[in-house]
Amino acid sequence: xxxxxxxxxxxREACVDQALAIIGDVGVEALSIREVARRLGVxxxxxxxxxxxxxxxxxxxxxxxxxxxxxxxxxxPRSSHPGEDLKSMxxxxxxxxxxxxxxxxxLFGTPLxxxxxxxxxxxxxxxxxxxxxxxxxxxxxxxxxxxxxxxxLFVWATVHGLASILQTAALDQIGLDKVVLAxxxxxxxxxxxxxxxx
Amino acid sequence: xxxxxxxxxxxREACVDQALAIIGDVGVEALSIREVARRLGVxxxxxxxxxxxxxxxxxxxxxxxxxxxxxxxxxxPRSSHPGEDLKSMxxxxxxxxxxxxxxxxxLFGTPLxxxxxxxxxxxxxxxxxxxxxxxxxxxxxxxxxxxxxxxxLFVWATVHGLASILQTAALDQIGLDKVVLAxxxxxxxxxxxxxxxx
DNA sequence: ATAAATGGTTGACACTGTCTACCTTTCCCG
DNA sequence: CGGGAAAGGTAGACAGTGTCAACCATTTAT
Numbered sequence: 208x209x210x211x212x213x214x215x216x217x218x219r220e221a222c223v224d225q226a227l228a229i230i231g232d233v234g235v236e237a238l239s240i241r242e243v244a245r246r247l248g249v250x251x252x253x254x255x256x257x258x259x260x261x262x263x264x265x266x267x268x269x270x271x272x273x274x275x276x277x278x279x280x281x282x283x284p285r286s287s288h289p290g291e292d293l294k295s296m297x298x299x300x301x302x303x304x305x306x307x308x309x310x311x312x313x314l315f316g317t318p319l320x321x322x323x324x325x326x327x328x329x330x331x332x333x334x335x336x337x338x339x340x341x342x343x344x345x346x347x348x349x350x351x352x353x354x355x356x357x358x359x360l361f362v363w364a365t366v367h368g369l370a371s372i373l374q375t376a377a378l379d380q381i382g383l384d385k386v387v388l389a390x391x392x393x394x395x396x397x398x399x400x401x402x403x404x405x
Numbered sequence: 406x407x408x409x410x411x412x413x414x415x416x417r418e419a420c421v422d423q424a425l426a427i428i429g430d431v432g433v434e435a436l437s438i439r440e441v442a443r444r445l446g447v448x449x450x451x452x453x454x455x456x457x458x459x460x461x462x463x464x465x466x467x468x469x470x471x472x473x474x475x476x477x478x479x480x481x482p483r484s485s486h487p488g489e490d491l492k493s494m495x496x497x498x499x500x501x502x503x504x505x506x507x508x509x510x511x512l513f514g515t516p517l518x519x520x521x522x523x524x525x526x527x528x529x530x531x532x533x534x535x536x537x538x539x540x541x542x543x544x545x546x547x548x549x550x551x552x553x554x555x556x557x558l559f560v561w562a563t564v565h566g567l568a569s570i571l572q573t574a575a576l577d578q579i580g581l582d583k584v585v586l587a588x589x590x591x592x593x594x595x596x597x598x599x600x601x602x603x
Numbered sequence: 604a605t606a607a608a609t610g611g612t613t614g615a616c617a618c619t620g621t622c623t624a625c626c627t628t629t630c631c632c633g
Numbered sequence: 634c635g636g637g638a639a640a641g642g643t644a645g646a647c648a649g650t651g652t653c654a655a656c657c658a659t660t661t662a663t
Contacts, residue, residue, distance in 0.1 A: 236516065239619060256641050261620065316514060318434065322578050329578040336579050356585045357592040360567065364593060368566020369558065380520050380527040381534050387554045394555040395562060402600035437650060454610050459651065
């Protein structure tokens, strides 16, 4: 076997890239350290020089995916009207979930590596929630922190729940109209608006 | 090995029971045909006489879990006031999710076996959704079917989303108040009430 | 009575994560 | 310098998984 076709430091990066590619193509259940190594043309043990276990690789992949998610949310079209801005955020959230279903499911649909063991992963997760928190904070300035958090949870739950439900393969079998599916998000955002109205 | 300690027909039942037990104890990722066989003291191939593949075992387990879920929802305290009744349903839904987190995650949190290949599984799933649909149907009698479905989706998404989020191990790390966590469902149900008010 | 179907058995294969041991290359320090 | 340690790659082994194939006993049907 050729001694070392890949410059040393880059193997870690390359592993993460391949892992992301595999997840995007086939889903997280197809991810395995050996498959990553195979695709990179290195031995099945090489990745272990950079990740203590397959969970550590996964944690790093999750961390990056959270970051991409946050960046996607931050790149949404902004509006000075707080209600409009929250709506725009909901749409951005939703679009990410639909455009990258397998990555989204990685964040919210499959058991993550133990959070306590992977603080960097959780730091990125917190950042994403922070964005939602802020957007809702602008909605009604003088609200108590507690109610603010409760409303943030409410909005998050609805949008996440919808994204999660619409991705269930089971859904086709439940017999909902196509129109209903297409309107589901706007309708939910409308309901949220009504629920949060003063 | 003793020839056949288990009466023939019962092995299928016993497999499903063991699978449910494993999932309830350790979660669906620990479920394996071989582990089921081991616990039952039969050879690793015995279950294959009753299930074509591990997915078929899983599908049967999922089907039963859906049924238990529906039965749990139907056993909720009823109210003649439609708004109250919907609330009661939300609470029952939520309680199931919190009391049987691993079973709930089986239904809504992990990829299911291909729905097209397991119609009996989906029939049970549909029944559960039907219950929600009905409860909302009583809410405002003369609504268009389309809006009714949209509202059903909205309510489902919120309650499911909340249950799903509150179970994320990640949650501890996000730094929400205990009070907020305890109040999350009542608050969400209150918001839903406001959103659906005429 | 004999043939078929049913429900069990063992053995094998390919795949997974992970442990251990080994071999190179690089780099730092006495 | 020169030599040892550390980094980063290798191969081999082991236990675990799902699943295929072959085989065997019992029950059932023709």
